[in-house]
Protein backbone atom coordinates (compact mmCIF):
# COMPACT_ATOMS: atom_id res chain seq x y z
CA UNK A 161 0.00 0.00 0.00
CA UNK A 162 1.32 3.41 -0.95
CA UNK A 163 1.44 5.38 2.27
CA UNK A 164 1.64 9.10 2.86
CA UNK A 165 4.26 11.01 4.78
CA UNK A 166 2.10 11.67 7.86
CA UNK A 167 4.17 14.71 8.75
CA UNK A 168 2.34 16.59 6.01
CA UNK A 169 -0.88 16.29 8.00
CA UNK A 170 0.74 18.26 10.83
CA UNK A 171 1.28 21.27 8.54
CA UNK A 172 -0.98 24.22 9.13
CA UNK A 173 -2.69 25.16 5.90
CA UNK A 174 -1.38 28.54 4.91
CA UNK A 175 -4.45 30.58 4.16
CA UNK A 176 -2.64 33.87 4.66
CA UNK A 177 -2.43 35.13 1.10
CA UNK A 178 -5.67 33.44 -0.02
CA UNK A 179 -7.51 34.96 2.97
CA UNK A 180 -6.04 38.35 2.11
CA UNK A 181 -7.08 37.94 -1.54
CA UNK A 182 -10.62 36.98 -0.50
CA UNK A 183 -11.02 39.96 1.80
CA UNK A 184 -9.63 42.31 -0.85
CA UNK A 185 -11.96 40.88 -3.53
CA UNK A 186 -15.00 41.15 -1.26
CA UNK A 187 -14.11 44.73 -0.46
CA UNK A 188 -13.62 45.58 -4.15
CA UNK A 189 -17.00 44.03 -5.04
CA UNK A 190 -18.74 46.11 -2.40
CA UNK A 191 -16.73 49.22 -3.34
CA UNK A 192 -16.20 49.01 -7.10
CA UNK A 193 -14.92 52.58 -7.26
CA UNK A 194 -12.20 52.02 -4.62
CA UNK A 195 -8.61 52.22 -5.84
CA UNK A 196 -6.90 49.57 -3.74
CA UNK A 197 -3.17 49.93 -3.10
CA UNK A 198 -1.32 46.71 -2.30
CA UNK A 199 1.52 47.05 0.18
CA UNK A 200 1.19 43.47 1.34
CA UNK A 201 3.07 40.96 -0.76
CA UNK A 202 6.86 41.04 -0.87
CA UNK A 203 7.15 40.97 -4.63
CA UNK A 204 9.07 43.51 -6.66
CA UNK A 205 7.23 45.76 -9.09
CA UNK A 206 9.92 47.30 -11.31
CA UNK A 207 11.14 45.86 -14.62
CA UNK A 208 14.52 44.15 -14.92
CA UNK A 209 17.34 46.66 -15.40
CA UNK A 210 18.40 47.34 -19.04
CA UNK A 211 21.83 45.79 -18.51
CA UNK A 212 20.22 42.63 -17.09
CA UNK A 213 17.89 42.43 -20.07
CA UNK A 214 20.90 42.80 -22.35
CA UNK A 215 22.66 39.89 -20.59
CA UNK A 216 19.47 37.85 -20.86
CA UNK A 217 19.14 38.63 -24.62
CA UNK A 218 22.80 37.80 -25.24
CA UNK A 219 22.26 34.42 -23.59
CA UNK A 220 19.14 33.72 -25.65
CA UNK A 221 20.93 34.72 -28.87
CA UNK A 222 23.73 32.27 -28.10
CA UNK A 223 21.13 29.54 -27.70
CA UNK A 224 19.85 30.32 -31.22
CA UNK A 225 23.08 29.34 -32.91
CA UNK A 226 24.58 25.82 -33.16
CA UNK A 227 28.09 27.16 -32.59
CA UNK A 228 27.22 28.83 -29.26
CA UNK A 229 24.26 26.71 -28.13
CA UNK A 230 24.45 25.24 -24.60
CA UNK A 231 22.78 22.10 -23.34
CA UNK A 232 23.05 20.94 -19.73
CA UNK A 233 25.37 23.19 -17.79
CA UNK A 234 27.26 22.46 -14.57
CA UNK A 235 24.67 21.84 -11.83
CA UNK A 236 26.54 24.17 -9.48
CA UNK A 237 26.43 27.06 -11.97
CA UNK A 238 28.71 28.31 -14.72
CA UNK A 239 32.21 29.34 -13.64
CA UNK A 240 31.69 32.85 -15.08
CA UNK A 241 28.87 33.48 -12.61
CA UNK A 242 30.43 31.75 -9.59
CA UNK A 243 33.66 33.70 -10.07
CA UNK A 244 31.81 36.99 -10.46
CA UNK A 245 29.75 36.35 -7.30
CA UNK A 246 32.78 35.28 -5.23
CA UNK A 247 34.71 38.41 -6.17
CA UNK A 248 31.96 41.02 -5.94
CA UNK A 249 29.80 39.79 -3.08
CA UNK A 250 32.52 38.36 -0.86
CA UNK A 251 36.21 38.87 -1.66
CA UNK A 252 35.78 42.62 -2.33
CA UNK A 253 34.21 42.89 1.13
CA UNK A 254 37.06 41.03 2.78
CA UNK A 255 35.12 37.76 3.06
CA UNK A 256 37.21 34.80 2.03
CA UNK A 257 34.80 32.84 -0.21
CA UNK A 258 35.95 30.91 -3.28
CA UNK A 259 33.94 30.34 -6.50
CA UNK A 260 33.62 26.61 -5.90
CA UNK A 261 31.98 27.28 -2.54
CA UNK A 262 29.05 28.90 -4.39
CA UNK A 263 26.11 26.80 -5.62
CA UNK A 264 23.90 28.65 -8.09
CA UNK A 265 20.22 27.72 -7.88
CA UNK A 266 16.77 28.85 -8.92
CA UNK A 267 16.27 30.85 -5.73
CA UNK A 268 16.55 30.99 -1.98
CA UNK A 269 13.15 29.47 -1.21
CA UNK A 270 14.21 26.07 -2.58
CA UNK A 271 17.63 26.20 -0.94
CA UNK A 272 16.47 27.36 2.49
CA UNK A 273 13.79 24.67 2.31
CA UNK A 274 15.97 21.85 0.99
CA UNK A 275 19.07 22.33 3.07
CA UNK A 276 17.62 20.65 6.17
CA UNK A 277 17.70 17.32 4.27
CA UNK A 278 21.38 17.06 5.15
CA UNK A 279 20.76 16.76 8.88
CA UNK A 280 19.65 13.97 11.18
CA UNK A 281 16.00 13.82 12.11
CA UNK A 282 16.58 14.21 15.84
CA UNK A 283 18.60 17.44 15.85
CA UNK A 284 17.38 20.43 17.84
CA UNK A 285 16.26 23.25 15.58
CA UNK A 286 15.94 26.90 16.64
CA UNK A 287 13.71 29.12 14.51
CA UNK A 288 12.76 32.78 15.05
CA UNK A 289 9.14 33.87 15.52
CA UNK A 290 7.97 35.73 13.41
CA UNK A 291 9.61 33.99 10.49
CA UNK A 292 9.67 33.39 6.74
CA UNK A 293 7.53 30.21 6.76
CA UNK A 294 9.70 27.92 4.57
CA UNK A 295 12.23 27.23 7.35
CA UNK A 296 9.62 25.90 9.73
CA UNK A 297 7.37 24.03 7.31
CA UNK A 298 10.21 22.07 5.72
CA UNK A 299 11.32 20.85 9.14
CA UNK A 300 7.73 19.80 9.84
CA UNK A 301 7.64 17.86 6.55
CA UNK A 302 10.89 16.15 7.51
CA UNK A 303 9.39 14.94 10.79
CA UNK A 304 11.41 17.09 13.19
CA UNK A 305 8.36 18.32 15.08
CA UNK A 306 5.39 17.05 17.00
CA UNK A 307 1.86 18.34 16.56
CA UNK A 308 0.80 21.98 16.25
CA UNK A 309 -0.75 23.25 19.47
CA UNK A 310 -1.53 26.77 20.64
CA UNK A 311 0.15 28.29 17.63
CA UNK A 312 3.35 26.26 17.82
CA UNK A 313 4.87 22.91 16.88
CA UNK A 314 6.29 20.89 19.73
CA UNK A 315 9.92 19.98 19.28
CA UNK A 316 10.99 23.32 17.79
CA UNK A 317 12.87 25.89 19.84
CA UNK A 318 11.16 29.15 18.97
CA UNK A 319 13.16 32.34 19.35
CA UNK A 320 10.73 35.18 20.07
CA UNK A 321 11.53 38.43 18.30
CA UNK A 322 9.67 41.16 20.11
CA UNK A 323 10.06 44.80 21.01
CA UNK A 324 11.70 43.80 24.31
CA UNK A 325 14.66 42.25 22.49
CA UNK A 326 14.73 44.74 19.63
CA UNK A 327 13.29 42.08 17.29
CA UNK A 328 16.54 40.12 17.47
CA UNK A 329 16.52 36.48 18.59
CA UNK A 330 18.23 35.80 21.90
CA UNK A 331 20.83 33.06 22.14
CA UNK A 332 18.98 29.87 23.15
CA UNK A 333 19.36 28.90 26.78
CA UNK A 334 19.45 25.23 25.87
CA UNK A 335 21.91 23.65 23.48
CA UNK A 336 20.62 23.64 19.87
CA UNK A 337 22.14 22.14 16.72
CA UNK A 338 20.65 24.14 13.86
CA UNK A 339 19.86 27.85 13.91
CA UNK A 340 17.97 29.80 11.27
CA UNK A 341 18.76 33.53 11.05
CA UNK A 342 17.62 36.09 8.50
CA UNK A 343 19.00 39.65 8.23
CA UNK A 344 17.75 42.07 7.05
CA UNK A 345 14.72 40.26 8.32
CA UNK A 346 11.51 39.28 6.65
CA UNK A 347 8.97 40.15 8.05
CA UNK A 348 10.31 42.60 10.67
CA UNK A 349 12.91 44.49 8.61
CA UNK A 350 15.32 44.36 11.58
CA UNK A 351 19.07 44.16 10.98
CA UNK A 352 21.96 42.68 12.97
CA UNK A 353 25.31 44.30 13.72
CA UNK A 354 28.69 42.57 13.48
CA UNK A 355 28.79 42.30 17.27
CA UNK A 356 25.38 40.60 17.34
CA UNK A 357 26.31 38.12 14.62
CA UNK A 358 29.62 37.45 16.35
CA UNK A 359 27.69 36.18 19.38
CA UNK A 360 25.88 33.67 17.15
CA UNK A 361 29.08 32.49 15.48
CA UNK A 362 30.66 32.01 18.91
CA UNK A 363 27.58 30.13 20.13
CA UNK A 364 27.66 27.85 17.08
CA UNK A 365 31.34 27.10 17.55
CA UNK A 366 30.94 26.37 21.23
CA UNK A 367 27.94 24.07 20.69
CA UNK A 368 29.08 22.41 17.44
CA UNK A 369 25.97 23.92 15.86
CA UNK A 370 25.33 25.25 12.37
CA UNK A 371 23.81 28.61 11.34
CA UNK A 372 21.67 28.83 8.22
CA UNK A 373 21.91 32.52 7.38
CA UNK A 374 19.35 33.93 4.94
CA UNK A 375 20.69 37.14 3.39
CA UNK A 376 18.03 37.50 0.67
CA UNK A 377 17.71 41.22 1.49
CA UNK A 378 21.40 42.15 1.94
CA UNK A 379 21.29 44.52 -1.08
CA UNK A 380 19.05 46.84 0.95
CA UNK A 381 21.77 47.46 3.53
CA UNK A 382 23.04 51.01 3.10
CA UNK A 383 24.59 51.43 6.54
CA UNK A 384 28.26 50.64 5.93
CA UNK A 385 28.73 49.49 9.53
CA UNK A 386 26.29 46.60 9.07
CA UNK A 387 27.60 43.26 7.78
CA UNK A 388 26.40 42.32 4.27
CA UNK A 389 27.41 38.71 4.70
CA UNK A 390 27.91 36.50 7.74
CA UNK A 391 31.41 35.74 6.41
CA UNK A 392 32.47 39.22 7.49
CA UNK A 393 32.43 37.65 10.97
CA UNK A 394 35.60 35.86 12.00
CA UNK A 395 35.16 32.10 12.19
CA UNK A 396 31.82 32.08 10.34
CA UNK A 397 33.24 29.93 7.54
CA UNK A 398 33.37 27.00 9.94
CA UNK A 399 29.79 27.25 11.22
CA UNK A 400 27.58 29.05 8.69
CA UNK A 401 25.90 28.54 5.35
CA UNK A 402 24.55 31.64 3.56
CA UNK A 403 21.59 31.90 1.21
CA UNK A 404 21.35 34.68 -1.34
CA UNK A 405 18.81 35.63 -3.97
CA UNK A 406 18.66 37.87 -7.03
CA UNK A 407 14.89 38.19 -6.44
CA UNK A 408 14.86 41.34 -4.36
CA UNK A 409 18.39 42.43 -5.26
CA UNK A 410 17.71 42.72 -8.98
CA UNK A 411 14.02 42.01 -9.56
CA UNK A 412 14.43 38.29 -10.36
CA UNK A 413 11.29 37.06 -8.55
CA UNK A 414 9.90 35.87 -11.88
CA UNK A 415 13.25 35.18 -13.53
CA UNK A 416 14.52 32.87 -10.73
CA UNK A 417 18.14 32.81 -9.64
CA UNK A 418 19.90 32.65 -6.30
CA UNK A 419 22.83 30.89 -4.70
CA UNK A 420 23.99 29.19 -1.55
CA UNK A 421 27.45 29.48 -0.05
CA UNK A 422 28.84 26.38 1.65
CA UNK A 423 32.44 26.92 2.78
CA UNK A 424 34.73 23.93 2.42
CA UNK A 425 35.84 23.99 6.04
CA UNK A 426 32.27 23.94 7.36
CA UNK A 427 31.95 20.56 9.09
CA UNK A 428 29.09 18.62 10.57
CA UNK A 429 29.22 15.35 12.48
CA UNK A 430 28.09 11.85 11.54
CA UNK A 431 26.52 9.41 13.98
CA UNK A 432 29.99 8.29 15.10
CA UNK A 433 30.87 11.91 15.93
CA UNK A 434 33.31 12.12 13.01
CA UNK A 435 33.64 15.34 11.03
CA UNK A 436 31.83 15.30 7.69
CA UNK A 437 32.16 17.90 4.93
CA UNK A 438 28.95 19.84 4.50
CA UNK A 439 30.24 21.11 1.15
CA UNK A 440 30.63 17.55 -0.14
CA UNK A 441 27.15 16.63 1.09
CA UNK A 442 25.45 19.66 -0.46
CA UNK A 443 27.37 19.09 -3.69
CA UNK A 444 26.03 15.53 -3.76
CA UNK A 445 22.50 16.62 -3.02
CA UNK A 446 22.60 19.49 -5.54
CA UNK A 447 24.03 17.42 -8.38
CA UNK A 448 21.59 14.57 -7.71
CA UNK A 449 18.41 16.60 -7.42
CA UNK A 450 19.06 19.76 -9.42
CA UNK A 451 20.03 20.24 -13.04
CA UNK A 452 21.26 23.81 -13.13
CA UNK A 453 19.82 27.25 -13.81
CA UNK A 454 19.22 28.12 -17.46
CA UNK A 455 22.12 29.72 -19.31
CA UNK A 456 20.32 32.97 -20.26
CA UNK A 457 19.27 33.47 -16.63
CA UNK A 458 22.86 33.01 -15.45
CA UNK A 459 24.00 35.54 -18.08
CA UNK A 460 21.34 37.94 -16.78
CA UNK A 461 22.56 37.37 -13.20
CA UNK A 462 26.16 38.02 -14.24
CA UNK A 463 25.08 41.35 -15.77
CA UNK A 464 23.92 42.48 -12.30
CA UNK A 465 27.63 42.83 -11.44
CA UNK A 466 28.79 44.83 -14.50
CA UNK A 467 29.54 48.49 -13.81
CA UNK A 468 26.31 49.63 -15.50
CA UNK A 469 24.35 46.73 -14.04
CA UNK A 470 25.46 47.62 -10.51
CA UNK A 471 24.45 51.27 -10.99
CA UNK A 472 21.05 50.35 -12.43
CA UNK A 473 20.26 47.80 -9.74
CA UNK A 474 21.37 50.22 -7.02
CA UNK A 475 19.00 52.81 -8.47
CA UNK A 476 16.12 50.33 -8.21
CA UNK A 477 16.94 49.51 -4.62
CA UNK A 478 17.23 53.22 -3.79
CA UNK A 479 13.77 53.65 -5.29
CA UNK A 480 12.28 51.02 -2.97
CA UNK A 481 14.27 52.35 0.00
CA UNK A 482 12.86 55.82 -0.68
CA UNK A 483 9.37 54.27 -0.54
CA UNK A 484 10.32 52.59 2.73
CA UNK A 485 11.44 55.96 4.08
CA UNK A 486 8.11 57.55 3.19
CA UNK A 487 6.24 54.73 4.94
CA UNK A 488 8.51 54.88 7.98
CA UNK A 489 8.13 58.65 8.35
CA UNK A 490 4.35 58.41 8.04
CA UNK A 491 4.20 55.75 10.72
CA UNK A 492 6.39 57.96 12.91
CA UNK A 493 4.09 60.94 12.34
CA UNK A 494 1.17 58.80 13.41
CA UNK A 495 3.03 57.98 16.62
CA UNK A 496 2.95 54.23 16.06
CA UNK A 497 5.84 52.00 17.05
CA UNK A 498 7.59 50.20 14.23
CA UNK A 499 10.85 48.55 13.25
CA UNK A 500 12.52 48.22 9.84
CA UNK A 501 12.26 50.45 6.80
CA UNK A 502 15.95 51.34 7.00
CA UNK A 503 18.29 48.92 5.23
CA UNK A 504 15.17 46.90 4.49
CA UNK A 505 12.05 47.06 2.28
CA UNK A 506 9.76 45.98 5.15
CA UNK A 507 8.20 47.98 7.97
CA UNK A 508 6.79 46.01 10.90
CA UNK A 509 4.15 48.05 12.69
CA UNK A 510 2.93 47.55 16.23
CA UNK A 511 -0.85 47.66 16.54
CA UNK A 512 -0.53 48.27 20.31
CA UNK A 513 -2.52 45.20 21.19
CA UNK A 514 -4.84 45.25 18.19
CA UNK A 515 -5.19 41.88 16.51
CA UNK A 516 -3.29 41.88 13.22
CA UNK A 517 -6.37 40.90 11.16
CA UNK A 518 -8.36 43.73 12.75
CA UNK A 519 -5.56 46.10 11.85
CA UNK A 520 -5.64 44.66 8.31
CA UNK A 521 -9.42 45.25 8.07
CA UNK A 522 -9.01 48.79 9.36
CA UNK A 523 -6.46 49.70 6.68
CA UNK A 524 -8.48 48.01 3.96
CA UNK A 525 -11.84 49.51 4.80
CA UNK A 526 -10.70 52.99 5.87
CA UNK A 527 -7.79 53.52 3.47
CA UNK A 528 -8.15 50.89 0.71
CA UNK A 529 -4.60 49.83 1.56
CA UNK A 530 -3.58 46.17 1.77
CA UNK A 531 -0.99 45.10 4.34
CA UNK A 532 0.10 41.66 5.56
CA UNK A 533 -1.24 40.64 8.99
CA UNK A 534 1.68 39.67 11.22
CA UNK A 535 -0.16 36.56 12.47
CA UNK A 536 0.78 34.88 9.18
CA UNK A 537 4.43 34.83 10.24
CA UNK A 538 4.03 33.27 13.68
CA UNK A 539 2.51 33.79 17.09
CA UNK A 540 4.75 36.77 17.87
CA UNK A 541 3.26 38.57 14.86
CA UNK A 542 -0.28 38.56 16.27
CA UNK A 543 -0.31 42.28 17.06
CA UNK A 544 1.69 43.53 14.11
CA UNK A 545 1.28 44.21 10.41
CA UNK A 546 3.92 44.28 7.69
CA UNK A 547 4.00 47.00 5.05
CA UNK A 548 6.20 46.50 2.03
CA UNK A 549 7.97 49.18 -0.01
CA UNK A 550 7.58 47.23 -3.26
CA UNK A 551 5.23 49.49 -5.18
CA UNK A 552 5.35 52.69 -7.20
CA UNK A 553 6.29 55.97 -5.53
CA UNK A 554 2.89 57.42 -6.50
CA UNK A 555 1.02 54.53 -4.91
CA UNK A 556 3.11 54.61 -1.74
CA UNK A 557 2.66 58.39 -1.40
CA UNK A 558 -1.09 58.11 -1.92
CA UNK A 559 -1.37 55.15 0.46
CA UNK A 560 0.42 57.10 3.19
CA UNK A 561 -1.86 60.14 2.72
CA UNK A 562 -4.82 57.81 3.19
CA UNK A 563 -3.24 56.15 6.22
CA UNK A 564 -2.65 59.51 7.86
CA UNK A 565 -6.30 60.39 7.46
CA UNK A 566 -7.66 56.99 8.48
CA UNK A 567 -5.43 56.36 11.49
CA UNK A 568 -5.30 59.93 12.78
CA UNK A 569 -9.09 59.98 12.70
CA UNK A 570 -9.29 56.58 14.32
CA UNK A 571 -7.03 57.48 17.21
CA UNK A 572 -8.87 60.80 17.76
CA UNK A 573 -12.23 59.11 17.86
CA UNK A 574 -11.51 56.06 20.00
CA UNK A 575 -8.87 53.86 21.48
CA UNK A 576 -11.28 51.11 22.28
CA UNK A 577 -10.23 49.07 19.26
CA UNK A 578 -6.82 48.68 20.84
CA UNK A 579 -5.00 50.89 18.37
CA UNK A 580 -3.18 53.30 20.60
CA UNK A 581 -0.39 55.49 19.44
CA UNK A 582 2.59 56.68 21.40
CA UNK A 583 1.04 60.03 22.19
CA UNK A 584 -1.78 58.12 23.91
CA UNK A 585 0.31 55.66 25.85
CA UNK A 586 2.98 58.13 27.04
Ligand code: PLP
Nearest residue numbers: 267268269292346376405407418
Ligand atom coordinates in the same frame (compact mmCIF):
# COMPACT_ATOMS: atom_id res chain seq x y z
N1 PLP B 1 14.18 34.21 2.02
C1 PLP B 1 13.42 35.21 2.45
C2 PLP B 1 13.65 35.74 3.81
C3 PLP B 1 12.41 35.73 1.64
O1 PLP B 1 11.64 36.73 2.09
C4 PLP B 1 12.21 35.18 0.36
C5 PLP B 1 11.14 35.68 -0.52
O2 PLP B 1 10.29 36.43 -0.20
C6 PLP B 1 13.03 34.14 -0.04
C7 PLP B 1 14.00 33.67 0.81
C8 PLP B 1 12.82 33.47 -1.36
O3 PLP B 1 13.57 34.06 -2.35
P1 PLP B 1 13.61 33.46 -3.82
O4 PLP B 1 12.72 34.32 -4.64
O5 PLP B 1 15.05 33.57 -4.20
O6 PLP B 1 13.15 32.04 -3.79
